[in-house]
Structures are given as C-alpha cells and as structure tokens.
C-alpha cells in the first residue's frame with residue numbers, strides 16, 4: 022500500500038491539471054488529524070459525492086465529532102473525486118485516500134458511508150473500487166475494512182445489501198460508539214491470541230459481523246434471506262441465523278446531544294459556506310409524501326439557549342458568513358419567535374446571513390424573516406406542494422388558497438421582489454386540472470405581487486416530480502408514467518413560459534425514475550446497481566455523470582422490469598422489500614393514513630393530538646426517562662405501554678395498538 | 688486603521704486560489720474579532736487587498752496583504768491572536784501599521800523572486816547553458832492567451848544552484864511584477880525546456896517600492 026508521502030508526491034504531479042485542486046488536499050481549519058498509531062480504531066467517513074457538497078453534510082459532521090472525541094479512535098474524511106480527478110488517479114495508480122492523513126482508505130478499520138439519497142449508490146461502489154477494496158461484501162476478508170452505511174436512504178437498504186457489510190438504521194450518534202466498541206473487542210481478542218505472532222492483526226470477519234448484527238438498529242444483510250412470490254413480489258425476508266433480530270427497528274437518541282460547533286472551514290469555495298445548527302429533529306405535520314417527516318419522528322427540540330450558544334461558538338470558530346437554523350419545519354419549533362428575536366439581537370449588523378428554511382405559509386413567517394434579514398435579498402421560499410385544495414388534502418398539507426394569496430401578497434408588499442414556490446407533480450390521483458392549477462396559482466400570486474410592487478415582482482416555480490418512498494403512507498402508490506409526466510410538464514411549460522417574470526424549473530423524469538426504483542427496489546436491484554456502475558454510471562445526480570441507457574441495459578441483463586418497481590400500485594397485502602426494517606411508525610398507521618388520503622381526510626399536527634403512530638410504544642422506555650418539553654409526543658407515565666392521547670381537535674380517534682386493520686399483513 | 692500583513696502560504700494552501708484566499712482572510716479576521724471595514728453598497732465587501740496574485744500550486748514566503756479596520760486596535764498581541772485562527776499552511780511573518788493615505792498595495796509591487804526546485808534529475812551544465820542563452824538573448828518573443836509579448840525584458844535575473852547528485856537542482860529568478868509588465872515563472876521554465884509538473888515553485892520575495900505617496 023502507498024504511504025502518505027508517496028501519495029502526496031503523486032498528487033503534486035496531477036493536482037494542477039484538475040478543476041479545483043483544493044478539494045483534494047485537506048488542511049482545513051478545524052479538521053482533526055490525530056496520531057495514527059496512538060489510537061486503536063481508525064474510521065474513514067465518506068460522503069460519496071463531491072467535496073463541494075459533502076463538506077457541509079450535517080450527519081458526517083456529527084459522527085466526525087463523536088468519534089474524534091474518543092481517545093481510542095480517530096475519524097478522517099473522504100469524498101468522491103470529480104470525473105477529471107478520478108481519471109488521473111486511476112492513471113497514476115493513486116488509491117482513494119483520506120484527506121487528513123493522506124492514507125489510503127483501505128488502511129482504515131471502518132469505513133462509514135452516509136447515504137442521504139439514492140443517487141449516491143453507484144458512487145459508493147466507485148469509491149470502494151477507487152480505494153482498492155472489493156465492491157461486494159462477500160468478497161472482502163480480514164484484510165479489508167468493515168463497510169457500514171447510514172442515512173435516510175438506508176430505510177430501504179436492500180438495493181445496496183450486497184455491497185455494505187452493516188447498515189445503521191436511524192440515528193447514528195450512539196450506535197457508532199457501540200460499533201467501534203464491538204470492533205475493538207473483536208480485534209483485541211485476536212491480538213491476544215496472536216500475541217507472539219508476527220502475522221498482522223487479523224480477526225474473524227464473519228464473527229464480528231455477527232456481533233454487529235446484535236446491536237439494536239444495526240442490519241447486517243448477509244444474515245437475512247429474501248424469497249419471492251410468482252408475481253415477483255417479496256414473499257418474506259427472514260434471518261438465516263438464530264441470534265439476529267427479525268425486525269430491525271431504527272435507533273433514536275432520547276435527547277439531541279450538544280450540536281457540533283467546530284465546523285470544517287474549507288480553503289476553497291463550496292456550496293454551503295455556513296454554520297448549521299439543528300434546532301429540532303423530526304416533524305409532526307405528517308405530510309404523506311414526506312419521507313424525512315415519517316422516518317425522523319419523534320420530534321425533539323433543542324432549547325433556545327443551547328441553539329444560541331452553539332451558533333455563537335460555531336461562528337466564532339469558523340468565521341462563516343451564514344448561519345442556517347435547520348429543521349424540517351422551522352415554524353413548528355415551539356420557541357421560534359424567541360429564537361429568531363434573539364438571533365436578530367445577537368448577530369444583527371454583523372453582515373451575517375441567517376437562513377430559516379421550511380416556513381409555513383402564514384404571515385407570521387414574514388415577521389420571522391424580517392427579524393433575521395436587514396436586506397430583502399435572496400427571495401422568499403414557500404412550499405405549497407400542490408395547487409388545489411383537493412390535492413392538498415390528499416397529501417395532508419392543508420392550506421386554504423386564500424392563505425397562500427394573502428401571504429405572498431404580503432411578502433411582496435414588505436419588500437421581497439422574488440418569491441419561490443415549490444410544488445410537486447405526480448401525487449396520487451392528480452389530474453391535469455390539478456397541474457394546470459399550479460400554473461394558475463403562480464400567475465395569480467404574481468398578479469397580486471404586481472398590484473403591490475409593479476413589474477419588479479418575480480416568481481420562481483420549482484416543480485419536482487413525486488417519488489413514492491418507503492415507510493410513508495404513499496408507499497402503496499405508483500409513480501406517474503413517463504407519458505403522464507411529460508404531459509404534465511408540457512402543460513406547465515405552455516402555461517408559464519410566456520411570462521418572463523416567472524421562472525419555471527422542472528426535474529428530469531429520468532432522474533425521478535432512477536430515484537424511484539432505487540428507493541423501492543428489492544435485493545435483486547443490487548445486481549442492477551452493480552451492472553449500471555460497471556457500465557460507467559456514477560454521479561447519477563449529475564448530468565455529467567448519469568447514464569440512463571446503462572441503467573436500462575442493466576435491468577435487461579438481469580431480466581428485471583423497471584416498471585415493476587416504479588409503475589405499479591402495490592397490493593394492500595404486499596410484503597415490501599423493506600418489511601424487516603422499521604422507522605417505528607407502524608405499517609397499519611401508514612395504511613390507515615393512505616386510506617384517509619383517498620377520502621381526502623386530513624390529520625392535523627400530531628402535537629395537538631397523538632395518533633399513536635407507533636413511536637411511543639416503541640420508545641416508551643426512552644420517553645419515560647425523558648419526560649416533558651423535549652419531545653413533542655405525550656408523556657408516558659405508566660410502566661405499561663399505554664399511550665395517553667388527548668383528543669382535542671381530531672376527527673379521527675387515536676388508533677390503539679390493538680386495533681388491527683384487516684387488509685394489511687404486518 | 689490600515690494594517691499590512693506579510694505571510695507564507697505552504698502545503699495544502701498552495702491549492703487555494705486568489706479569491707478563496709480573500710475569503711480565508713475575511714473569515715480569519717472575523718474569527719479574531721477584528722473590526723474589519725466593509726465597502727458600502729448593496730453587497731458590502733471587506734476592505735482587504737493583496738499585493739500580487741500567486742498562481743495556483745505555488746508556495747510563498749512573502750505574500751503581502753492590506754486590511755482596513757474600522758477603528759484603531761493595539762498591534763501588540765495581534766499576530767498571535769490572528770495566527771491562532773488560521774489554518775495550518777498560513778504563517779504570519781509580520782504585521783505593521785501603514786499610513787491610511789499610502790497608495791494601494793498592488794501599485795507598489797515592482798518585482799518578484801522565485802525559487803524553482805526541480806523534482807526530476809537534470810543535466811546541470813546543460814541547464815546552465817540554456818540559462819546563459821536566455822540571459823544573452825536580446826528578446827524572447829512569446830505569445831500568451833493570443834497576445835504577443837517579449838519575455839526577455841521581464842527577466843531581471845536568472846541563475847541556477849546545482850546540487851551534487853543532480854537532484855533537487857534549483858533555479859532562482861527575479862521577474863518584473865509591475866502592472867501590465869509581469870513575468871511568469873512558468874513561461875521562463877517553458878523557454879528552458881522544463882516541464883512545469885516536474886517543479887516545485889516558491890515565491891521568495893516581493894519587492895515593493897518604498898515610495899509611499
């Protein structure tokens with residue numbers, strides 16, 4: 022294996038030939054380089070997309086902090102090199118290395134990938150290959166690092182089951198320590214045996230993986246087997262060994278640990294040059310299309326003081342010019358007004374830009390933004406997601422049309438000239454009329470804007486295509502066909518391209534299908550992923566990288582039909598490929614919610630009324646030990662798992678665990 | 688108050704370009720809580736300027752920047768405070784106060800000196816012969832970005848320092864660095880027939896005119 026010095030020497034010869042060489046050299050402020058020999062366990066954390074995007078990833082930042090706080094372990098980072106760099110690295114025999122020590126990734130004990138979205142799958146294979154590590158889990162042995170992955174996409178890990186040794190389902194802050202401890206134990210035992218041996222330190226990989234499989238929230242796919250029915254759907258997924266769990270339940274932390282404050286400050290420009298503080302995790306809104314909202318429950322909030330202190334420390338340690346207060350729904354943070362007021366007071370007049378994403382469509386949101394911004398630049402973003410009240414009932418994001426009009430008018434009136442509205446097409450049962458309503462709504466909003474500020478008013482409509490995701494109420498529905506998507510997009514273009522003050526952006530239908538079959542695929546998809554990568558697919562989220570034809574060929578090669586994954590309404594009793602993985606929201610709850618959507622029934626915020634989605638029975642113990650304001654679920658008082666629900670506003674009585682829906686087999 | 692900072696740029700920082708270096712200093716000043724002055728207008732910019740852009744990949748022991756502060760601060764201890772907020776690869780060599788009315792730093796640069804280390808073995812006497820040829824030439828016409836120019840008058844001096852084994856041979860050059868008349872080390876190396884990727888280049892000195900008005 023090459024030494025760090027050899028790698029650096031080789032790098033010096035090629036770096037000036039690539040775009041932005043600063044991506045590949047490390048040396049950033051706040052990066053941590055520990056003495057390699059002073060620790061027992063070395064972890065490489067990988068975001069398998071380019072540096073420019075990866076550096077600011079929150080999940081990896083948290084793990085980097087967690088691991089480096091241990092005396093007995095170190096964590097370094099790696100990202101996917103861009104196409105030009107990859108070519109030169111392969112040409113010059115440079116393996117993928119970690120930025121801190123410049124050691125090849127293959128030297129590490131553990132490699133952790135974060136997979137927030139599915140289009141990173143081919144890159145993950147490519148990263149392993151570039152690191153000189155066998156891509157398939159079954160081909161790795163004692164000489165190779167253990168490969169783990171986590172992140173939202175892993176809620177359906179099956180399409181990657183052949184390549185990842187162990188998946189972390191849910192939140193990683195605590196699990197990562199348990200994984201490291203387990204690895205240390207395994208390696209320590211063998212080193213005792215080999216005390217006087219000259220052999221390099223080895224361990225029993227299979228035994229170690231078996232131990233990892235016993236950590237709650239860790240899924241080791243090699244110990245499970247899937248069988249299929251004649252119609253191609255999954256019959257069952259079962260453990261093949263005795264001591265691993267049948268169902269892997271996601272992990273959560275009862276209380277959010279102190280937020281990281283020592284952000285890495287890159288020496289080259291990246292996408293988000295900012296400090297981020299997560300103000301709350303989870304979402305109680307229950308939008309039916311929203312994967313993140315369903316899988317990150319329960320809602321846990323940080324205190325205003327903790328957020329302010331972290332923001333201040335992080336800004337001081339980085340000097341960044343922007344602060345992002347992150348959550349899935351800022352307006353729902355209990356103390357949002359107090360937070361925003363204090364942030365405004367504390368950082369006002371310091372040239373700091375503050376962003377507060379995901380605000381509700383109501384005038385309070387404008388007040389919040391006004392407190393944060395001295396200047397009205399950058400546009401005001403809102404996400405109605407659908408343009409008719411009917412559709413908004415179906416997706417459970419109910420906002421009356423008048424609220425949208427009144428709020429947007431007020432935004433223009435208070436000095437913003439650009440409003441960005443986000444929509445999705447392809448929601449279940451959507452018609453062309455619902456799509457035309459998107460165009461109509463945009464025009465109406467802009468017309469109102471013109472009344473107050475004249476021709477300065479601009480509107481940006483971002484229209485993406487809905488992809489039904491695992492573990493959500495819409496997991497039963499089909500994607501739109503290419504023809505439907507085309508018709509809907511053409512309609513929007515026809516309606517909106519004429520007005521030059523409206524900017525329309527659409528997502529490529531091919532991108533949506535790729536996302537759909539990867540997020541809904543079963544174990545057989547792994548071979549398709551492998552073949553697509555072999556045929557040159559990588560950077561699937563980039564137009565420079567993805568190769569749609571390669572994917573089509575890969576499907577054909579393995580006798581699989583992409584439409585089976587994308588354009589098929591699921592049977593109500595269908596066993597999903599992710600049936601053995603749960604985000605702790607019950608399948609029955611999801612199905613009931615799906616049926617409500619067909620009736621146009623909405624469920625209001627579950628802070629106001631617990632619907633017994635499954636979170637509380639699963640995490641009753643954690644909740645009991647952590648009562649009060651931190652969580653937005655009701656308190657659990659009795660030692661039994663009874664959920665206390667205060668039905669105030671609900672039309673829908675809370676579903677107790679005992680009530681089973683007849684149609685769904687769970 | 689206006690201060691002038693001399694610093695070195697080494698290691699990973701060689702791959703940080705001019706604009707990113709501006710940003711780096713802006714953030715460093717913020718981390719050190721210096722009262723950085725900003726321009727007025729819709730997009731306020733910090734008042735930081737650099738003497739001469741350093742090409743990507745070059746190391747330097749003599750970068751100079753000029754920074755305007757909103758008010759006076761004691762210079763004592765500033766070097767340590769600021770150094771503590773910088774990434775490894777940037778080392779402060781000196782900080783001094785300059786007259787508010789002094790001309791812009793960029794206009795004061797006269798010439799720059801470079802030390803080029805050759806990473807591949809070369810024939811020392813052949814190299815000397817080529818250097819002599821360059822120095823004896825009346826003019827060296829070249830074209831860069833479609834424009835013809837004479838490189839020769841931009842070379843103030845050019846010598847080599849041989850190493851016993853013919854490895855790590857060095858070339859020392861002093862090139863004009865006035866506005867509109869800036870010599871580039873890569874161009875000189877090209878004339879000498881040395882491949883750019885087989886070198887390590889360090890800027891060792893920036894000569895500034897002492898005329899402050």
Ligand code: SF4
Nearest residue numbers: 627631632634637654
């Ligand atoms: S348990 Fe109740 S309050 Fe908690 S997330 Fe589920 S529905 Fe909402």
